[in-house]
Amino acid sequence: MTAAVCHDLDHPGYNNVYQINARTELAVRYNDISPLENHHCAVAFHIFSQPDCNIFSHFDPETVKQIHQGTIALILATDMARHGEILDLFKQKMENFDFTNEEHVSCLKMVLIKCCDISNEVRPMEVAEPWVDCLLEEYFKQSDREKAERLPVAPFMDREKVTKPTAQIGFIKFVLIPMFETVMKLFPQIEEVMVQPLRESRDRYEELKQIDDAMNEVQKKKSENLIMGGKKKKTGQLI
The missing domain is CATH 1.10.1300.10 (3'5'-cyclic nucleotide phosphodiesterase, catalytic domain)
Structure with a gap:
């Protein structure tokens, strides 16, 4: 839910292709690797770092680390440049999907946030x-x-x-x-x-x-x- 809420924070209205071709500050900062999605993550964590916005303040450090890692993975998964890669990986897992397998569930989460992201139709x-x-x-x-x-x-x-x-x-x-x-x-x-x-x-x-x-x-x-x-x-x- 956190990743879904934060996945487009401070979106400038110009996609990654433009960022990279125009050599924008975001593209340079993130070495042309999902510049927008990395920026959305950075803005989210900056907000969470403020005392009155830190919704994870009562979690133990290890849990917070897991939440951060999961949020990053899911927001980065919304980069459409990775669509084929993520869907192919999910199809492989689907051949013998196991809800007790953490890797399978993580892949499912990536596909689900992608579904949410582009579900307008x-x-x-x-x-x-x-x-x-x-x-x-x-x-x-x-x-x-x-x-x-x-x-x-x-x-x-x-x-x-x-x-x-x-x-x-x-x-x-x-x-x-x-x-x-x-x-x-x-x-x-x-x-x-x-x-x-x-x-x-x-x-x-x-x-x-x-x-x-x-x-x-x-x-x-x-x-x-x-x-x-x-x-x-x-x-x-x-x-």
Whole structure:
């Protein structure tokens, strides 16, 4: 719970890729290794170091050490650059998962905080969609800055190349559903409350994409007709 509350503390709104490419203070400080996640940890522990905020003051030193280590491991696990690595490790544990095995449970915790971190599309559309709009605006703000600073721009963050449906379809199909379906093997009860809403969200965005594609096709034909009409006028042909 502590890691979940603290996992994005003092987030500047520009992701690790930007931090590293722009050679920001955070990237330099943390040697390009999960700069944001390391910063979130540092801010959390700075808060806990203040007497009136130290929620662990009554724990013994060894327990506090374990809490700190666990919090660091979980917050660092939210770096999406490690997504494939962590999910593959969890899949290996899933072949013979053992709740009495500390290593297995630690891996499960990392996957669960990842699920929490990117679970927006699990929620009802009326709750999830405004947050998608906010996220896309954050992406566009970053890509605009990257263009201005002549830094590499990720296609999924470029306002000229991505739409809400295209952004969400890929993320839901290739990141969210595979991860939640893997967790579902351990906790079958999440299918109805988590996995099914993800599938419905995927279907809804695919329908929206089809509508967008159809509208774009109509617009394209209109533009082509206007061009052809203009050419015929120039050659004196009747239209």
